[in-house]
Amino acid sequence: MDEKEQKQKQINIELDEKMAEGTYSNLAIINHSISEFVVDFISMMPGAPKAKVKSRIILTPQHAKKFLKALNDNVNRFEKAHGTIKDYEQPPIPINFGPTGEA
Numbered sequence: 754m755d756e757k758e759q760k761q762k763q764i765n766i767e768l769d770e771k772m773a774e775g776t777y778s779n780l781a782i783i784n785h786s787i788s789e790f791v792v793d794f795i796s797m798m799p800g801a802p803k804a805k806v807k808s809r810i811i812l813t814p815q816h817a818k819k820f821l822k823a824l825n826d827n828v829n830r831f832e833k834a835h836g837t838i839k840d841y842e843q844p845p846i847p848i849n850f851g852p853t854g855e856a
Contacts, residue, residue, distance in 0.1 A: 776807045790817040 778794035785791065790812045797804035812820060832838060 778807055780804065785814075785817075789813060 776794065777796050780795040780797050782793045782795065783790060784793075792810045792812070793806045794808040794810070795804050796807050828838065
């Protein structure tokens with residue numbers, strides 16, 4: 754591929770100041786259907802009885818798989834540079850995700 758073709762395939766990504774601040778999340782809940790994966794990022798404070806969804810990302814199954822691979826690659830590179838990330842065992846969190854349907 755020559756330089757001209759590479760320039761045509763580049764994507765110019767814009768990141769405004771508010772988005773660059775990021776959103777803290779210490780819990781993610783993942784659901785899926787046949788056509789999409791829904792990832793809710795949540796910020797949960799210790800001892801608080803309530804937590805809020807801070808961001809929801811909806812992906813196609815193909816993009817979810819690409820995201821999984823990219824995240825796995827990045828974790829592996831991080832661990833090679835900084836050592837193994839410890840995975841602390843925690844008791845399961847009882848989650849009430851809004852009202853449930855009734856028949």
